Amino acid sequence: MEIFSEFLGRKIEIPDDPRRIVSLAPDITDTLFRLNAQDRLVGISFYCRRPFGKLKNFVRVGSYLNVLWEKLEELKPDLVLTTSGAQREVSYEILERGYKIFVLPVPQTIYGIFDNIKKLGIILNKDMESDKLVEDLERVIRLLKESRFNMRVYYEVYLGGKITIGASSYISDGLKILGLENIYNFKRESYFVPDDNETKRLGFDILLYEPHSEKIDRDFLVKNLEERFGKVKILVLPYDFLSHYGPSFFDEIIVKLRDLILEYVEHGKS
Numbered sequence: 001m002e003i004f005s006e007f008l009g010r011k012i013e014i015p016d017d018p019r020r021i022v023s024l025a026p027d028i029t030d031t032l033f034r035l036n037a038q039d040r041l042v043g044i045s046f047y048c049r050r051p052f053g054k055l056k057n058f059v060r061v062g063s064y065l066n067v068l069w070e071k072l073e074e075l076k077p078d079l080v081l082t083t084s085g086a087q088r089e090v091s092y093e094i095l096e097r098g099y100k101i102f103v104l105p106v107p108q109t110i111y112g113i114f115d116n117i118k119k120l121g122i123i124l125n126k127d128m129e130s131d132k133l134v135e136d137l138e139r140v141i142r143l144l145k146e147s148r149f150n151m152r153v154y155y156e157v158y159l160g161g162k163i164t165i166g167a168s169s170y171i172s173d174g175l176k177i178l179g180l181e182n183i184y185n186f187k188r189e190s191y192f193v194p195d196d197n198e199t200k201r202l203g204f205d206i207l208l209y210e211p212h213s214e215k216i217d218r219d220f221l222v223k224n225l226e227e228r229f230g231k232v233k234i235l236v237l238p239y240d241f242l243s244h245y246g247p248s249f250f251d252e253i254i255v256k257l258r259d260l261i262l263e264y265v266e267h268g269k270s
Contacts, residue, residue, distance in 0.1 A: 003123070007084055007091065007103035014100050017125060018079035022061055022072065024090075025083045026050060028104065030246025031117055034133055035126045043075045049240055050248050065090055069097070079123075106245070108190055110141075110173040113245055137250045141177055144254060148179030149261060151205040155182060156194070157243055158212040164194040171242050174254050178261070196228050206233040206261070214239045235264050 001016045022043035023029040029048040032041055038054075043061040061071050064086050072080075080099050082091045085106040094101050102123060107113045114134045121130025153175060156164050165171045166187030175182055183202040184194070209225060218236055225234050237260070241253055 001123075003102070005103065006105060007088075008095075012102070014102055014123065015078045018100075018123065020076060020078045022075060022077040022080045023048065024062055024064070024067070024080065024087065025104070026240075026244060027083065027113075027116070027246035028081045028120070029055070030244070030248050031120050032124075034247045035117075035121060035124060035129045037124050037126060040124070042077060043072070047240075050244065050246060050252075062090075067094065072099070081120075107170045108168045110170050110177075110250075113170060113247070113249060114138075117247060133247060137247060140251045140255070144177050144258065145179075147258075148177075150179050151181070151261075152183050152203065153180045153206050153208055154184075154199055154202075154204040155208045155210070155242065157210040159191075162194060163191050164199075165191055170245055170249070174242065174249060174257075177254055178258055180261075200229060204232070206235055206264075208235050208237055208242075208257075210237045210241050210243060211239050233264070235260060 001014055002011050003014060004010070005012045019040050020042045021032070021040045023032060023041060024045045026045065026048045029041070029044050030050045032038055033051050033054065041058065043059045044055060046060050046063045048055055059071060059075060061075065062068050067090060078100060080094050080101045081104065082094065082101065083104050083106050084091070087103070091101060091103050104116045104119060105112065107116060114137070117130050117134055121127050154164065155171060155175070156162055164184055165182060166189040167182075167185045168188055168190040172182045172185055183199070183204050207225060207229065209221070211221065221236060222234050226232070237257070242257070244253060
């Protein structure tokens with residue numbers, strides 16, 4: 001099959017019906033399961049976690065930036081799937097080593113997530129399944145919009161340092177679904193290092209903090225955030241939460257975020 005690659009800026013040849021797929025991105029692995037294509041999956045990345053409890057027996061082939069080449073060779077994939085952004089260099093190396101590869105763009109909006117689902121549907125001959133999945137997720141969004149908050153939020157995630165989001169982020173779009181206004185929505189960047197003084201000046205109703213690990217000292221974390229911002233409302237999110245941009249972003253993560261905020265507002269539990 002000949003398909004246009006935005007990553008390479010040209011048409012490329014990939015298998016008409018790929019049957020041995022390696023996914024090096026959590027969002028792609030999530031999508032393959034949701035398209036009922038998990039039987040084609042032979043390898044995944046160290047960071048793939050969703051769907052929870054269903055990835056135990058898959059070979060872990062690498063991370064975002066590094067590939068275990070011997071394991072990849074043993075699997076003999078007919079297609080390797082990656083994303084752009086941080087995986088740009090490793091994607092070029094996979095291509096140079098002679099593997100068939102397709103690179104999906106990192107979405108900047110929730111519609112970019114839908115677009116990636118549709119692209120995978122085309123690649124896998126799962127057009128009907130991808131159409132239905134997008135329709136189901138759009139239905140979830142409509143239901144979530146029926147009961148919305150009216151709050152200004154500051155979101156921060158630790159990625160080797162503090163990072164927040166601007167308007168060009170699917171996370172900002174996701175927050176809007178729940179009626180949550182990102183205080184940095186006036187910034188055009190997707191991700192950037194925030195200035196604490198500017199954050200305090202802008203003001204927010206609640207701070208949403210996403211940790212870099214499941215193993216965190218929540219009390220220490222909250223104390224540190226209070227030292228930076230004062231006695232503010234802080235909701236510590238689960239690890240690998242809003243930073244995940246597979247289909248689960250809508251019917252698992254945003255739904256869970258709604259429930260976490262409701263519980264926090266009603267009971268003060270973070």
